[in-house]
Amino acid sequence: MRITGLGHAGMFIETAGGSILCDPVLGPSFFGSWFPFPDNRGLDWERFGAADFLYISHRHRDHFDPALLERYVSKDIRVLLPDYPTDDLENDLRRLGYDNIVYTRSGEVLEYGELKIMVTPLRAPSDGPIGDSSLSVDDGTASILNQNDSHPLDLETLLSFSKPDAYFTQVSGAIWWPMVYDLPQEAKQNFAQLKRDAQNKRAMYYIEKVDAEHVFPMAGPPMFLREELFRYNGLGLENDSIFTDQRQFLEHMAQMRPEQKGHLFLPGTQVDVHGSAVEVTQTLFSEAEIERVFGDKWAYLAEQRDTRQDEIRAEEASRAEVLPPSEMLAAIKEWWEPLLRRARTVRNGVGGNVRFRIGELDMVVDFPKAKVREYAGEECIYWYTIPADLVSTNIRDHEIDWSNSIFLSMQFEVGRSGKFNEFLTTFLKCLSRDRIEYVENWYAEQSDQTEDIQLDDWVVQRRCPHLRADLSKTGKIEDGVLTCSLHDWKWDLTSGRCLTTQGHPIRSAQADPAAAAPAA
Numbered sequence: 001m002r003i004t005g006l007g008h009a010g011m012f013i014e015t016a017g018g019s020i021l022c023d024p025v026l027g028p029s030f031f032g033s034w035f036p037f038p039d040n041r042g043l044d045w046e047r048f049g050a051a052d053f054l055y056i057s058h059r060h061r062d063h064f065d066p067a068l069l070e071r072y073v074s075k076d077i078r079v080l081l082p083d084y085p086t087d088d089l090e091n092d093l094r095r096l097g098y099d100n101i102v103y104t105r106s107g108e109v110l111e112y113g114e115l116k117i118m119v120t121p122l123r124a125p126s127d128g129p130i131g132d133s134s135l136s137v138d139d140g141t142a143s144i145l146n147q148n149d150s151h152p153l154d155l156e157t158l159l160s161f162s163k164p165d166a167y168f169t170q171v172s173g174a175i176w177w178p179m180v181y182d183l184p185q186e187a188k189q190n191f192a193q194l195k196r197d198a199q200n201k202r203a204m205y206y207i208e209k210v211d212a213e214h215v216f217p218m219a220g221p222p223m224f225l226r227e228e229l230f231r232y233n234g235l236g237l238e239n240d241s242i243f244t245d246q247r248q249f250l251e252h253m254a255q256m257r258p259e260q261k262g263h264l265f266l267p268g269t270q271v272d273v274h275g276s277a278v279e280v281t282q283t284l285f286s287e288a289e290i291e292r293v294f295g296d297k298w299a300y301l302a303e304q305r306d307t308r309q310d311e312i313r314a315e316e317a318s319r320a321e322v323l324p325p326s327e328m329l330a331a332i333k334e335w336w337e338p339l340l341r342r343a344r345t346v347r348n349g350v351g352g353n354v355r356f357r358i359g360e361l362d363m364v365v366d367f368p369k370a371k372v373r374e375y376a377g378e379e380c381i382y383w384y385t386i387p388a389d390l391v392s393t394n395i396r397d398h399e400i401d402w403s404n405s406i407f408l409s410m411q412f413e414v415g416r417s418g419k420f421n422e423f424l425t426t427f428l429k430c431l432s433r434d435r436i437e438y439v440e441n442w443y444a445e446q447s448d449q450t451e452d453i454q455l456d457d458w459v460v461q462r463r464c465p466h467l468r469a470d471l472s473k474t475g476k477i478e479d480g481v482l483t484c485s486l487h488d489w490k491w492d493l494t495s496g497r498c499l500t501t502q503g504h505p506i507r508s509a510q511a512d513p514a515a516a517a518p519a520a
Contacts, residue, residue: 054077057134147210170203215262402429
């Protein structure tokens with residue numbers, strides 16, 4: 001089996017039973033903000049576009065690049081579609097003309113001669129834009145797991161496919177926190193360090209559990225080549241950013257798991273796998289160029305910035321004409337109020353007013369009352385400042401996931417009066433009837449937390465209130481605080497209060513030493 005890196009989360013897999021093109025992206029993505037790092041334009045995209053299968057892991061635009069697909073990938077290609085609860089990705093692909101769709105099913109192995117494929121979807125509101133997935137591939141000569149951005153809870157089912165010889169997984173961040181927040185600089189630096197630590201911890205959790213001999217960090221970091229965002233590349237010019245690069249993570253992994261082999265996976269990296277035998281060759285970048293990319297990163301990034309402004313200008317020219325404030329308010333009101341009325345759990349979870357300053361429009365979304373109106377001095381728990389052309393473009397395109405456009409662009413500012421509110425972020429990525437109904441039903445199902453386990457001296461509910469991870473496997477207690485290692489969420493066990501976000505309390509009590517039994 002041969003795997004060629006295409007940049008970011010992209011790869012081209014050649015097997016005994018056919019080839020698979022995974023998550024190819026040239027970008028720039030997210031309103032011209034994200035470029036693959038390092039530059040992947042020198043690849044032979046015509047060759048990779050002639051694959052037998054196309055796999056798009058999820059709908060985020062750093063994994064799904066419509067312009068690249070239109071230019072390089074035949075409309076006849078077989079598309080491996082993850083089994084998601086809403087058909088947004090399928091609709092996106094069909095609009096591009098891709099109708100040769102293979103409907104995968106969770107846990108179901110597809111066989112094409114020597115080639116075996118399994119796509120494992122995740123369906124929680126926090127999994128990408130309601131949906132993320134991983135790809136398992138085995139052709140009899142080797143087995144690999146392409147986990148990309150997904151954070152699976154049920155590793156036993158995933159790894160029942162076969163033990164991977166090579167493992168490809170996200171290690172960098174894909175979030176706007178804390179860079180765009182209204183915070184003192186010292187607080188931003190502190191939160192950025194905590195976020196990087198949490199990302200490393202999560203990646204190491206999966207690396208340890210999957211236990212593949214060969215590990216390839218991927219899916220980030222991006223390059224920010226817009227002038228106003230340039231300072232947030234990597235760890236930030238002032239150590240206030242979260243985007244760990246491939247080499248930095250490999251250094252961390254070498255300290256934590258020296259028994260496993262970590263490899264640099266870049267555009268053009270060729271990985272030949274035959275069982276446990278792995279050979280890695282760099283075909284696009286020389287060793288000297290790689291040293292320059294990582295050893296003199298800011299000079300490399302500045303060169304990229306100075307030579308690629310035409311791509312940014314082209315993206316800006318594609319945006320919609322800015323709507324007058326009254327028309328914008330009317331359009332958002334007509335769009336959002338019916339969704340708010342359906343979103344009882346989300347409304348209650350937000351529990352307050354949220355202010356949006358969009359160009360000349362100053363509006364408030366009253367979640368308890370399910371109303372959108374002009375701002376009139378109400379107390380608000382969150383306040384956003386967003387360029388009017390971004391919102392006008394989302395209205396024109398009816399973009400149902402604002403995390404997949406505005407938020408990941410980092411071309412906005414936000415402040416809040418308390419902790420992170422997951423329900424608010426969920427609403428802003430679920431701006432369609434199908435999505436709202438799905439998340440409302442999903443939250444209702446999560447309320448059944450009847451089974452308890454013992455961890456150390458505490459009895460707690462078995463399932464994490466965030467994404468229902470099994471806390472007997474992912475939970476750790478220190479000084480009366482429970483941490484779920486998948487996403488680093490924390491709870492004070494004395495009160496049951498979530499220390500990470502508003503809501504999501506946990507059921508907990510001191511164990512009875514005479515009656516308690518250890519967790520299974």
